[in-house]
Amino acid sequence: MATLARRDRQVGEETEGALLAAALGGDRAAAQELLLRHQLLVYRVCRNLLPRDQDVEAVVQETFLRALKKLHAFAGAGSFQSWIVAIAVNLCRDRLRRRRLVPFVPLETPDEDGPDPISRLEARSPDPERVAMVRQAASLVRREVQRLPSRQREVFTLRFFADLGLEDIAAALGVDVGTVKTHLHRAVHRVRAAVEEAMP
Amino acid sequence: MSERHLTDEELDRWLSGEELDQEVAEHAATCLLCWHRRANFLGAVAAARAPEPEAATLERWRETALERWSGGSAPRHRWWLAAAAVLFLVALLPVVAHLRAPRADLDAETVVQEVDTLLASDPLTALAPEELLETVVPAGGNATGGGVS
Numbered sequence: 609m610a611t612l613a614r615r616d617r618q619v620g621e622e623t624e625g626a627l628l629a630a631a632l633g634g635d636r637a638a639a640q641e642l643l644l645r646h647q648l649l650v651y652r653v654c655r656n657l658l659p660r661d662q663d664v665e666a667v668v669q670e671t672f673l674r675a676l677k678k679l680h681a682f683a684g685a686g687s688f689q690s691w692i693v694a695i696a697v698n699l700c701r702d703r704l705r706r707r708r709l710v711p712f713v714p715l716e717t718p719d720e721d722g723p724d725p726i727s728r729l730e731a732r733s734p735d736p737e738r739v740a741m742v743r744q745a746a747s748l749v750r751r752e753v754q755r756l757p758s759r760q761r762e763v764f765t766l767r768f769f770a771d772l773g774l775e776d777i778a779a780a781l782g783v784d785v786g787t788v789k790t791h792l793h794r795a796v797h798r799v800r801a802a803v804e805e806a807m808p
Numbered sequence: 809m810s811e812r813h814l815t816d817e818e819l820d821r822w823l824s825g826e827e828l829d830q831e832v833a834e835h836a837a838t839c840l841l842c843w844h845r846r847a848n849f850l851g852a853v854a855a856a857r858a859p860e861p862e863a864a865t866l867e868r869w870r871e872t873a874l875e876r877w878s879g880g881s882a883p884r885h886r887w888w889l890a891a892a893a894v895l896f897l898v899a900l901l902p903v904v905a906h907l908r909a910p911r912a913d914l915d916a917e918t919v920v921q922e923v924d925t926l927l928a929s930d931p932l933t934a935l936a937p938e939e940l941l942e943t944v945v946p947a948g949g950n951a952t953g954g955g956v957s
Contacts, residue, residue: 636878643870651866655858665869672873745852753856767825768853774825792824796849800820803852804845 624688632679643672646689649770650696656769657700657762667703671696690779693772697762697780745806752802756795763788764795811835814842823849 622630622641630638647668654667675682675692682691753764762781766772774792778785814822818832823846828836836842 634878636874639877640870640874643873647866647870648860651861652858655861668866669869669873672870673876676873676877742851742855745848746855749852749856769857789824789826793820796820796823797816799853800816800823800849803849807848807852 628679628682628688631676639676642688643675646692647672649689649772650692652770653693653696653766654700656765657697658703663703663707667696667699670699674699686779687776690776693766693770693776693780694782697766701758741807745803748802748806749799752799753795756798760791760795763791764799767792813839814845819845822846 622638624642624645627638627642631642650668650671651664654664654671658664658667671692674695678695682688685691753761756764759781763777766777766780767774772780774785774788777792778788781788812835814832814836818828818836819842822828822836827833836846
């Protein structure tokens with residue numbers, strides 16, 4: 609057991625390149641560490657692009673599996689983070705296309721999935737009027753994001769819900785940074801207008 | 809420092825994470841109104857984010873994927889490959905057996921003699937089936953009679 613723990617610590621300290629090489633050779637611990645480092649990002653992308661919980665679970669798992677199976681195809685071209693996000697975005701697109709769905713984000717955040725960001729705000733802020741205003745603005749943000757054209761929605765999601773930089777977004781979507789800026793500008797403009805309507 | 813507040817365009821660029829012109833950036837860094845607009849947007853977007861998952865949920869999904877990657881699918885694929893190979897070999901057996909069966913060599917002399925014998929006894933039957941000959945030249949009729957009159 610102590611040996612296993614020591615081995616886990618060693619794997620956790622490896623550089624990404626070393627982990628990739630080890631995972632390519634079939635090292636399960638290295639593959640596990642790779643997924644561990646990027647799982648939250650993959651979850652955020654899928655959770656904010658897909659409307660159904662069961663789709664989120666299926667697509668996150670499929671992203672993990674596909675990334676591991678296609679490691680040889682990655683071969684160090686760009687960052688692994690952008691690559692795995694690209695896989696996740698493509699699988700989300702496939703899922704939406706198959707279901708012929710437009711993304712839908714519920715106006716009220718479900719409580720059962722974890723701590724609600726607005727509840728955290730309520731815990732910090734004693735001003736109920738302010739909290740109500742933020743809650744309304746959040747609903748408008750979700751509604752506006754849902755109404756964005758697909759590419760703008762993807763760019764906005766990767767920037768603000770997955771915290772990726774412009775270059776990482778460009779790499780993940782396979783477009784140049786200028787295209788990302790254009791889509792992001794348009795998306796931010798629409799969403800900001802809705803926020804300022806609710807929170808003048 | 810400029811007293812002019814950020815335009816919508818400049819604010820959108822700021823929110824998108826792009827660099828601003830120096831003068832605009834200096835204003836944005838100190839202007840409460842511009843900071844307020846930015847904070848309102850970012851606060852609303854943060855509140856709109858989907859909730860984070862339980863650590864156990866992600867762990868379960870990760871382990872399932874790892875299981876499928878490291879052990880689940882590969883042996884099954886090999887089993888199907890082996891089964892397909894066996895079926896292919898079984899289907900191939902009759903063909904191989906037929907190819908390997910000994911074939912008697914034809915003796916050209918014998919064949920020529922048989923043909924000569926046949927032609928000598930009844931040259932017409934060597935050229936056409938007996939039924940056809942029976943129709944054209946009936947056995948009981950005059951074979952040399954000159955045909956239909």
